[in-house]
Amino acid sequence: MRCLMLVAVSIIMLAAVTGANAQNMESYNLSVSIAYNNAVVKERMRFDNPVSGNIILEIPENHEGLSVNTGSDSPEYTVEGGILNIMLSSAEVLELSYVSSDLLERTDFIASFEAPYNISSFMLKVTLPENAVLVKPISESNLGSGSVYPKPDSAETDGRSITLKWHFKDMRKGDQASFLVRYRKQAEHIYSFLIIISLVMIIALLAVYIILRKPKIKEVENITEKHDDKPEETADKPENEKPSFEKHLKEDEEQIVNILKQRESKCEQGTLRVITGFSKAKLSGLLKELEDRKIVHKEKRGKKNLVFLREQ
Structure with missing residues (x-):
């Protein structure tokens, strides 16, 4: 299995008058929702101080529907391969969203993250497809399992999808974290079961209808025979012969x-x-x-x- 980078390298290049002083991030929130063999990625970065100049980020080459905004406007940007160059003007927040299949290996989610700068709070949230389950279940008393690495800080479900969350504090520039989630889909089995149940119910209802109707x-x-007061009339035709x-x-x-x-x-x-x-x-x-x-x-x-x- 290949190891894919969510954000392999992320560099803030300040305007020439400010030099190349490193920027600190107050928070970096990364959300990945898996659906239809694709990962819907949303990234939200908040800087300690407003940033002006160019930001160069690496994103998956195989991506679609890229959206970039600062919360108040949509800055200009260029993309070459997997290199995203964004021109910021006094921005405190940067948000990205795109869709990519590069973060999935069949039914495995595999990703690595490298801190581009010092980050006070980093959070990764991964939501599995509807009706998907982990290859090896986890319990509240033991969140770690062979299906999830590293141990998530929380695992919850709304009855349809499982959501896993990891929180990291005070990451230093260059710190790395790798993630693995192994799951399997149950939708096909559920649909087959529902179809069988529906057919059985239809047959049962038809049988009841036939039994009650006769x-x-x-x-x-x-x-109607009791209410028929008219005496039977003899016909010239042979008995039981119909018109x-x-x-x-x-x-x-x-x-x-x-x-x-x-x-x-x-x-x-x-x-x-x-x-x-x-x-x-x-x-x-x-x-x-x-x-x-x-x-x-x-x-x-x-x-x-x-x-x-x-x-x-």
Whole structure:
């Protein structure tokens, strides 16, 4: 595994009249958020005193979306390869942000930091991808593990991502610190599990629907038979022989026709919906199909629709 430099060399070059006096930093905060095989890096440097002149920083050559500002304006800068040259004018704060994959080796975060000047407080925060876990878990009683080096000052999670933090005090110019975080992604396993659970739930719901729906239809048919006071008429046709148009009815259409026949060839559309258990949209579609085939017709009676079975 290669060792990649977050900031390998960082030099403040003051204007000629001020000489090359070293500058001290009050704080240096470095935040790295890992997502989609890239590291989103944010750096914030605060100087003890306002700085004017050029600052030369080294950043990963493979970077995108570079942003530079001082909190109050966006200074001019140039980039050649991995060398960033920033022109400052009496700035107390310098902020950088960019995206790079150079800080990642598959699912390992590897980086080294070298203090460009004396730094009173240096802080590195690394946030792992959502649903990622450390290769070797750590506990509150023992923050050190083979997955994290050096031992972080804190490790916390919001339920989705793990965040590790390191704090260093009074770093001297040239002091170095190396960092390693080994993690693995669990998103694919979670998505597969969720898909399986969803399929099982859908199948279970369909089974329950089928089981409950069949008795309901039979019960409704019994109720309609009880309310049918019209005596059966003998037909010249052989027993059990259906009219020609009924031979071409679908199951749902046949159910509607049977209910109309049991109710003296007419029924309110709302009552049909209650008896059949069909949704409003499904029943409307079935009635439209039967109307087009001249099997039924509808009439508006006030706010209600009456459905009539045509004589065949």
